[in-house]
């Protein structure tokens with residue numbers, strides 16, 4: 001598997017190191033005109049010895065993809081990149097794992113249509129770690145079992161994080177709403193509180209409060225390497241696939257959502273959860 005990476009920011013640099021160690025990284029792309037990394041070897045950018053991984057701008061992207069022939073592009077940049085370049089990636093048969101957050105519903109619909117029409121594989125991964133995906137399931141199950149509780153999501157991230165609330169917080173709110181049986185698109189009914197401070201790597205908490213007690217589900221990321229590992233697994237998953245997928249598909253959690261968890265909730269005796 002040959003991987004190209006776009007985005008060499010706070011997270012992208014960690015992902016680049018991880019992919020290099022896995023010996024799959026063949027190209028790093030950066031924004032045209034604005035990056036001091038363009039034209040250098042990745043080793044120089046990361047203050048490491050020579051890595052033999054070129055950092056190129058996204059100018060003439062098609063030429064560069066044809067030259068380096070990556071199978072997968074991993075995206076840790078911003079929504080603007082895929083908006084501008086998805087059709088080029090499709091033309092070059094490069095599948096995509098995008099960890100970027102902040103896509104609009106219209107962006108997502110466009111990716112879905114293009115993935116089907118142009119037969120490329122895309123993993124949309126606003127929540128890329130396995131731990132967050134387990135948290136999503138736990139939040140949904142809590143909502144199924146305690147629908148009368150007041151659910152809140154608290155989203156804590158580093159001070160430079162651009163989107164607020166985070167994509168993960170929105171996903172958790174959506175999972176809770178699904179568990180509560182509220183129609184899609186009503187996520188705002190679960191309040192999300194965002195804190196942006198210092199270098200918090202990422203912490204998401206679900207609080208469910210009843211009249212006599214409180215349930216808390218917390219996911220704390222210790223290291224941005226968790227994002228890199230998730231992206232690497234997603235790349236392996238999407239290598240020979242077409243269509244649009246989420247991380248629950250990558251981790252094999254698809255069968256645990258929706259109706260199936262409802263059945264478990266209804267048929268499992270209460271003492272099992274006590």
Ligand SMILES: NC(=O)c1ccc[n+]([C@@H]2O[C@H](COP(=O)([O-])OP(=O)(O)OC[C@H]3O[C@@H](n4cnc5c(N)ncnc54)[C@H](OP(=O)(O)O)[C@@H]3O)[C@@H](O)[C@H]2O)c1
Nearest residue numbers: 007008009010011031077078080081099100101126127128
């Ligand atoms: N899914 C997850 O679990 C997860 C985890 C961590 C991060 N993320 C997401 O990943 C993205 C990056 O996060 P970060 O914290 O690393 O942000 P960051 O530090 O701001 O880095 C963003 C990087 O992307 C580049 N970039 C931005 N727009 C671009 C464009 N149109 N074309 C090419 N390059 C572009 C920037 O280049 P310049 O230096 O030239 O501006 C910078 O190198 C965010 O959307 C974040 O929410 C997701």
